[in-house]
Amino acid sequence: MSSTPTPGTGPARVVVVDDHAMFRAGVRAELGHAGAGVVEVVAEAADVDEAVAAVEAHQPDVVLLDVHLPGGGGAEVMRRARTEARFLALSVSDAAEDVIGTIRGGARGYVTKTITGAELVDAIRRVRDGDAVFSPRLAGFVLDAFSGTFEVAQIDTDLDRLTEREREVMRLIARGYAYKEVASELFISVKTVETHMSSVLRKLQLSSRHELTRWASDRRLL
Incomplete structure (x- = not known):
């Protein structure tokens, strides 16, 4: 060494x-x-x-x-x-x-x-x-x-529920990308984006992309 x-x-x-x-x-x-x-x-x-x-x-x-x-x-x-x-x-x-x-x-x-x-x-x-x-x-x-301005442990716990691909989809959707744009960005189908998005909302216990954007913004994930 x-x-x-x-x-x-x-x-x-x-x-x-x-x-x-x-x-x-x-x-x-x-x-x-x-x-x-x-x-x-x-x-x-x-x-x-x-x-x-x-x-x-x-x-x-x-x-x-x-x-x-x-x-x-x-x-x-x-x-x-x-x-x-x-x-x-x-x-x-x-x-x-x-x-x-x-x-x-x-x-x-x-x-x-x-x-x-x-x-x-x-x-x-x-x-x-x-x-x-x-x-x-x-x-x-x-x-x-x-400095404790935001709680890192809570971010980690929430994100641990998501796969790496779900995190990628989550971040793009929360930033305002359309499903077709997300599909193009990640080289996957629109149907796959929809499937990942449904899984993200279910795991995070959110009901809409508007709530997802607010959730991600509050945690400085955008």
Whole structure:
């Protein structure tokens, strides 16, 4: 197991974990633009098992980690990997439950995939050096959670009733998407969207999409 890196010395050694090969390639290219000696991608992984193996084999400074992965998600990687590496979440999701759950799982930071290459390089090096790094909007979720402004445990309990696909459908419907738009976004049929929506409303004990929008808004899931 590697020792904790000394701030500011040498390139930040990174394992990139994401289930989309094209995205991993894009991240590698962006990090490469920073130049030699700044960030070094030492391995990539596409699911939880691959990620755990790569992290334990390479003992990087930072693990750049997607939140939703085949095999259990980013939290499972953090739970299983025997490492002193620091974890930085890089996700398309900006939902409060993902941000809070990931930080509770042990991540030192959370940034969204709208981040620029230069910002990502800076975030990686800051996390390597011991800082906590968040996209500006997401920092508010963390502050609110730890100040008790909203009840994280209640969010977790409610969302535990939903499958990952039901959560995706729930969030899009609550944001005002039509069933046809949700189907197109998630590459599923309208009938499947309707089935998931019925299940979401039943599990959350809600009666309409209007109530669902209010429920999600109150919990900062939009």
